[in-house]
Amino acid sequence: MPQVLGACDMLGIDPLYVANEGKFVAIVPADEAEVAVSALHEHPQGADAAIVGEIVPEPHGIVALRTSFGGSRIVDMLVGDPLPRIC
Numbered sequence: 081m082p083q084v085l086g087a088c089d090m091l092g093i094d095p096l097y098v099a100n101e102g103k104f105v106a107i108v109p110a111d112e113a114e115v116a117v118s119a120l121h122e123h124p125q126g127a128d129a130a131i132v133g134e135i136v137p138e139p140h141g142i143v144a145l146r147t148s149f150g151g152s153r154i155v156d157m158l159v160g161d162p163l164p165r166i167c
Contacts, residue, residue, distance in 0.1 A: 084098075096155060097158050104120075107135070110134065113131050114131075117129050117130065117131060133145075142154060143155040
């Protein structure tokens with residue numbers, strides 16, 4: 081969301097490392113992913129459900145994402161606690 085990106089930019093923090101409560105992530109076999117998303121779409125809170133990634137064999141042990149510019153970025157483990165947790 082543009083509001084989140086704007087606030088994170090002003091505060092100098094990365095939105096990947098900010099608490100994001102109320103989200104659901106499921107890891108399912110690739111051949112069952114579409115069925116899982118369809119099932120989530122049947123619930124009102126699952127209207128925006130989507131496949132957002134895949135597990136590949138290489139590089140082993142690395143989480144990478146595609147940037148909005150078409151490049152890739154390694155997602156490092158969180159070190160420390162950039163913001164206090166409210167709950």
